Amino acid sequence: MTVSILIFLPLVAAVIVYLLKNDAAKYAALFFAVAELVVAGVMITKFVPDSSVQFVTDAEWMPKLGIYFTAGVNGISLIMVLLNVLLVPIIILSSFNRPQQNANIFYALILFMQAGMLVVFTALDGFLFYVGWEAALIPIYFICALWGGENRIRITLKFFIYTFAGSLFMLLAIIYLHLQTPQRTYDINHFYDLHLSLKEQSFVFWAFFLAFAIKMPVFPFHTWQPDTYTEAPTAGTMMLSGIMLKMGVYGAIRWMIPVAPNAFDKYQYIIITLAVIGIIYASIIAFKQRDGKRLVAYSSIAHVGLIAAGIFAWTASGVQGALIQSLNHGINVVGMFFIWDIISRRLNTRDIGQMGGIASAAPKFAIAFLIVLLGTVALPLTNGFIGEFLLLNGVYEYNIFLSAAAGLTIIFGAVYMLRMYKNVMQGQTNELTVLFTDLTGNEKLVLCCISALIIFLGIYPQSVMHLSDAAVMDLVKTVNTKIVNGALEAITK
Known part of the structure; x- marks a missing residue:
């Protein structure tokens, strides 16, 4: 078993749910979310609790640019994967008593967001990490903008600008690290092995920090959070507060500080x-x-x-x-x-x-x-x-x-x-x-x-x-x- 199953199952599920209507869409979304929990459960039972990276999938994506679809889990990322797969079915189930217009789109966006966050928590390639980071932002933007409260457009736009701006700084840091590697790759281990000067590290540190601090959020980058949580639909607030902000926590531990x-x-x-x-x-x-x-x-x-x-x-x-x-x-x-x-x-x-x-x-x-x-x-x-x-x-x-x-x-x-x-x-x-x-x-x-x-x-x-x-x-x-x-x-x- 590789993490590719974990990543692509909710993507396939999102497409299927989008093609369904009303109650069929929500029950299908719950079924696939529970199936994802089962897949992760099997993975956890087979996981060896040491410091190694396991269940690795490594495929060429854009090899001429040094970009590979490389993903796997160690003990740190597995906790975040567990968080994801535990909460998504609960969040989907919690929304059943609240009728949703265009339920198929709503639940498809939740599953698509789940896939994006799983990419973040399992990526071993810096470019793939960034893709997952941005992919998770797109569905939550539409969830908040389409199903949110009275001031949803203004608040959601503020949230999007905040997080997207921080992400651009992170992208600059990832590209810079890529250019410093002798192999010209985005591999996390090659990033770890770099010997950068303090000045170079300071640029990388603050570029990553802006993205992660906004996502968590850490004072004084928190101002988007209360309004967004209040105006978002409850399922969107749960996805943001329960799982998405942990992307910043994970990024700081796994990418920013070691690099x-x-x-x-x-x-x-x-x-x-x-x-x-x-x-x-x-x-x-x-x-x-x-x-x-x-x-x-x-x-x-x-x-x-x-x-x-x-x-x-x-x-x-x-x-x-x-x-x-x-x-x-x-x-x-x-x-x-x-x-x-x-x-x-x-x-x-x-x-x-x-x-x-x-x-x-x-x-x-x-x-x-x-x-x-x-x-x-x-x-x-x-x-x-x-x-x-x-x-x-x-x-x-x-x-x-x-x-x-x-x-x-x-x-x-x-x-x-x-x-x-x-x-x-x-x-x-x-x-x-x-x-x-x-x-x-x-x-x-x-x-x-x-x-x-x-x-x-x-x-x-x-x-x-x-x-x-x-x-x-x-x-x-x-x-x-x-x-x-x-x-x-x-x-x-």
């Missing part, structure tokens, strides 16, 4: 500081939000800020924490946005101040909401705990004061999330909430899946962490060795 280690070492403190500022800034703004969906959007910035801080601390626990928390954040944020989709469909509002007492009217919904919320605030024995523990430990190993500041995300998050739950779910029902109905069959299935993942990964995180342990240790050690060697060369000169 420009000495530039990273030079600017490390600045980047971590930006990430920590983003945590505090987003948390403070989340306190003031009355729109529940927007509150979740700002909480996502805070949580991703902690993930970024863990990456740039560049310790084994920090990088491992970033990977496991990317998976856990994806599960939790998809659950939280689905919770608010249910509320907004029932009440036709997301204003927290107008709610109250929903728990007494819908006890099953209240339990599911609480489980998702506890995972989000990182309660021990939920999935969010181990990731945030590793991230804070990683930042602590780098700088105790930055770790203390980054730890505020847990305190702030618990306060504004629990306050939101209290205002929405507890107290007395009012004229708006008294007729709130409990979960339907489809909604139960989605929230049961999410709740089960939150509890299972909280109790047994090693089931996933063992996949990436060896790859993380090897990569961190390799980059740190390059940093030390670069410092020694600078001293001798």
